[in-house]
Structures are given as C-alpha cells and as structure tokens.
Amino acid sequence: MKSPRTFFACIFAVLALSFVVTVDCLPAAADDAIKRPTDTPPNFILIFIDDMGYGDLGCYGSKINRTPSIDRLASEGVKMTSFYSACSVCTPSRAALMTGCYPQRVDMHVDSGGLCVLFPAGKKGLNPKEITIAEILKDRGYETMCIGKWHLGDQPPFLPTRQGFDSYYGIPYSNDMNRNFAPLPLMRDETTFEAPVHQDDITKRYTEEAIKFITKSKDKPFFLYLPHTMVHAPLKASEAFRGRTKHGIFSDAVEELDWSTGEIMKTLDKLGIDERTMIIFTSDNGGMHLACNDPLRGRKGQTWEGGMREPCLIRWPGQIPAGRVCDEVSGTIDILPTFAHLTGGKVPTDRVIDGKNIWPLLAGTPGAVSPHEAYYYYQKDQLQAVRAGQWKLFPAMETKIKNWGKPDLNQPLQLYDLDADIAESKNLAAEHPEVVARLTALMDKMRAELGDWKQPGKAMRPAAMVEDPSPRLLPSKE
Numbered sequence: 001m002k003s004p005r006t007f008f009a010c011i012f013a014v015l016a017l018s019f020v021v022t023v024d025c026l027p028a029a030a031d032d033a034i035k036r037p038t039d040t041p042p043n044f045i046l047i048f049i050d051d052m053g054y055g056d057l058g059c060y061g062s063k064i065n066r067t068p069s070i071d072r073l074a075s076e077g078v079k080m081t082s083f084y085s086a087c088s089v090c091t092p093s094r095a096a097l098m099t100g101c102y103p104q105r106v107d108m109h110v111d112s113g114g115l116c117v118l119f120p121a122g123k124k125g126l127n128p129k130e131i132t133i134a135e136i137l138k139d140r141g142y143e144t145m146c147i148g149k150w151h152l153g154d155q156p157p158f159l160p161t162r163q164g165f166d167s168y169y170g171i172p173y174s175n176d177m178n179r180n181f182a183p184l185p186l187m188r189d190e191t192t193f194e195a196p197v198h199q200d201d202i203t204k205r206y207t208e209e210a211i212k213f214i215t216k217s218k219d220k221p222f223f224l225y226l227p228h229t230m231v232h233a234p235l236k237a238s239e240a241f242r243g244r245t246k247h248g249i250f251s252d253a254v255e256e257l258d259w260s261t262g263e264i265m266k267t268l269d270k271l272g273i274d275e276r277t278m279i280i281f282t283s284d285n286g287g288m289h290l291a292c293n294d295p296l297r298g299r300k301g302q303t304w305e306g307g308m309r310e311p312c313l314i315r316w317p318g319q320i321p322a323g324r325v326c327d328e329v330s331g332t333i334d335i336l337p338t339f340a341h342l343t344g345g346k347v348p349t350d351r352v353i354d355g356k357n358i359w360p361l362l363a364g365t366p367g368a369v370s371p372h373e374a375y376y377y378y379q380k381d382q383l384q385a386v387r388a389g390q391w392k393l394f395p396a397m398e399t400k401i402k403n404w405g406k407p408d409l410n411q412p413l414q415l416y417d418l419d420a421d422i423a424e425s426k427n428l429a430a431e432h433p434e435v436v437a438r439l440t441a442l443m444d445k446m447r448a449e450l451g452d453w454k455q456p457g458k459a460m461r462p463a464a465m466v467e468d469p470s471p472r473l474l475p476s477k478e
Contacts, residue, residue: 145217157464170229388442
C-alpha cells in the first residue's frame with residue numbers, strides 16, 4: 001500500500017492534469033521546408049535527471065516537492081506531456097538520446113552479457129562510429145561539455161571525450177555501482193581523481209562545474225549536457241538540503257536539483273545570454289520506489305507509461321512561446337535532429353536516424369502534429385508495445401524480460417486510448433479490432449527492422465567492444 005504522502009500527491013497530480021489546457025502544437029513536413037527561427041544558433045543546456053517520476057515536479061502536479069525554478073521553465077516555455085524516453089532503464093535511454101536512434105538500432109539495448117545496462121569495466125560501449133549530438137554541434141563550432149552520469153561505456157574509447165565532448169566531469173555509470181575492484185570513480189576527462197566518490201555534495205559539485213563551463217564559454221555557442229546522478233539510489237543531498245523537507249531524502253534531492261537549475265538560470269541572466277540559450281529538462285526513465293509516476297501506470301523497468309513517458313520542459317526566451325502545453329508524441333530521439341535543424345547542422349544520411357525534427361511543436365506552429373507515425377516501446381530485445389496517435393497496443397505474447405521482479409508471462413492483448421485513459425486502466429482491444437490490426441502491422445514492420453527476441457533485426461548497427469576492459473582506478477602514486 002502506498003504511503004499517505006504518496007497517495008495524496010498522486011491525487012493532486014491527477015487533479016492538476018485535469019485542468020491542463022493543451023494548445024495544438026504543423027503537420028509533419030520535410031525538414032528543409034521548416035525555417036530556422038534565427039540565424040544565430042542558440043546555446044543548449046540539456047539537463048537529464050536520473051529516475052525522476054512523471055509526477056515529481058510541481059508543474060506536473062506534485063504537492064510534495066517544491067520545484068519553483070523547474071516550474072519556471074514550464075511557465076516560460078513549453079511543457080511536453082507525451083514525451084518519451086526510448087527505454088525504461090539507463091544505458092539504452094542515454095544511447096537513444098545521444099544518437100537519435102532506438103537503442104536496438106545502435107546495439108546498446110543490452111551489455112555484452114545480455115543484461116539491461118552496462119556495468120563497470122565492461123567490454124561494450126557506444127560505437128565511436130556513431131554520430132552523437134555533441135559531434136554534430138562540434139562541427140558547427142560549439143564548445144561541448146558533459147557533466148554527470150555517462151553510462152555508455154567506461155573504457156577509454158567510449159568515454160565522452162571520444163564522443164564529441166571537449167571535456168567531461170562526472171561518474172561514468174550509476175552511483176550504486178561501487179565495486180570492490182573499482183571504487184565508484186569521479187573523473188575529469190579520462191582520469192579518475194576521486195574514488196570512491198563523496199556523493200553527498202555531488203549535485204552541488206556538478207552545478208559548480210556547469211557554471212564554470214557556461215561562464216568560460218559565454219562568448220561562443222556551447223552545448224552543456226548535464227546528466228545528473230540524482231535521483232538514482234543511493235539518494236544523497238548536500239548539507240544545505242539534507243533534512244530540509246518534511247518528506248525525506250528523495251524530496252531533499254529533488255529540491256537540490258531545483259536549486260541547481262535555478263543557479264544555472266541565474267548565471268545565464270547574469271551573463272546576458274539567457275535569450276540565446278535553450279534549456280531542456282527531462283528524465284532518462286520513470287521513477288522507482290519513492291518517486292511518484294502518477295497519474296501514469298507502472299515505473300522504471302516497465303513499458304507501461306510510468307516507465308517511459310517523461311516530464312519534459314523546454315525554454316528559449318523569445319523563440320518558444322511561454323506557458324504552452326503540447327501533448328503531441330515526441331521523445332529524446334528527437335533532440336539530435338532538432339538541434340541539428342536549429343544550428344544548420346546535418347543529420348547523418350548514411351544511416352537510419354529514428355528521431356525527427358520537432359521544432360514546429362516547440363515553436364507552437366499552428367496545426368503542428370507529431371512527426372512520428374508510431375512510437376515503439378522496447379525492453380532489452382523485446383518489442384513490447386507501440387503507440388500511434390491516441391492508441392497504445394500491447395500484443396499478446398510471452399514476455400521473456402526479467403527486470404526488477406518476475407516476468408509477466410502470457411501477456412494478453414491490450415489496447416488503451418491514452419487520450420481518455422492515461423492510466424492504462426481499460427482494455428479496449430475487443431471493441432476496436434481495426435485499431436489492433438493497424439498497430440499490429442506497425443509492430444510487425446518494426447520487428448523486421450530491429451528484431452524481437454524471436455528474430456534478429458536486419459537494420460541494427462553493432463556497438464563496439466574492447467578485448468581487455470579495465471576499471472577506472474585512481475592513478476598510481478608510484
């Protein structure tokens with residue numbers, strides 16, 4: 001049974017959403033037909049939270065967590081309400097963000113042993129032949145930095161500094177991966193300088209590094225990727241925030257993330273670069289345990305909406321109309337092509353990129369609709385669901401996935417109208433056989449392309465491997 005605070009927080013989240021007015025966000029068009037908003041490309045700050053629930057922010061209905069700075073992004077920008085991660089766990093979701101591809105396409109849906117995320121001193125990592133957001137922006141003259149959790153391989157060929165980032169500061173994987181053979185490392189560029197990490201002030205230190213980078217890069221276009229370690233367990237907060245709330249360490253950590261976001265916004269204003277900077281705030285997947293994913297069903301590790309539909313706020317003063325809500329389907333795979341469009345960069349044409357340019361949705365172009373015919377829900381090597389417009393289909397199948405609990409065997413055919421039933425509570429499959437047939441055909445098409453546990457995909461690109469992986473240890477004093 002949920003705690004009283006979680007119960008009432010979720011009720012408030014549902015009530016808040018019931019009063020949202022959604023503004024129609026341009027029919028899908030060829031990218032070259034969509035004009036860039038300005039000849040001066042913006043700076044980009046991409047804040048990527050770890051394991052934040054859909055209902056954990058005030059602007060998404062939380063009455064537990066105080067998030068005024070993050071809520072300001074909503075009041076001064078656009079709030080996305082059907083924005084998706086490409087997977088409900090860490091590594092695949094980050095691979096999708098960086099490459100604009102479903103994780104199966106770039107072979108980052110499992111590690112070398114078939115587990116759902118990468119682990120310390122693993123053989124596998126994001127192939128350096130893939131083209132990342134940072135590499136596209138580097139080609140356009142951007143300064144680039146990654147601060148925080150990477151989780152796309154901890155071996156030197158896979159680190160951020162080999163994937164388009166000028167510099168890196170952070171923990172290369174999840175903060176619970178503290179191993180005897182590899183105490184949790186804090187790295188600068190490709191060198192570990194602290195192990196194990198003192199995590200209590202990690203959000204504070206990330207924020208200080210972010211402000212230094214923004215200040216140093218203020219006269220050039222820059223891209224700051226800030227994948228925070230929090231609110232992944234073990235939960236931590238600095239002394240200024242620990243015990244500050246009445247609701248425990250999770251809320252303490254959320255409120256410190258809000259402080260961090262506020263400090264970044266203050267820095268932009270102080271430097272006079274606020275109006276030429278786009279901020280995107282979102283999460284890698286749904287929350288666990290203390291998080292609130294309501295009014296969505298499910299959590300991290302699942303393909304219910306609570307595992308993959310994320311809070312997402314995007315602000316660019318003077319270019320993105322303030323106070324809008326957009327419910328069109330979009331996701332992290334769309335960030336790469338959108339950034340490319342806004343900077344005059346080129347999306348790779350020698351390979352498939354699944355993401356689409358969603359600038360018309362962000363700009364509020366009248367009549368804008370999602371550029372996606374369908375959005376697919378994979379977990380490991382299994383295509384578990386598809387969304388097309390208002391409809392989401394779970395096909396009848398035997399689920400082979402086991403993450404955080406027993407596998408759901410013999411899954412029945414399920415169809416949900418997400419416009420009317422965001423909580424996925426009423427199965428309408430029997431009432432709409434024509435919709436089931438149409439969505440099943442979409443899934444069959446994607447299975448042929450990216451595979452399923454019963455069949456290999458024909459359009460997957462291999463990840464990279466190293467023969468003799470080694471842990472990221474402190475340099476020898478000898």
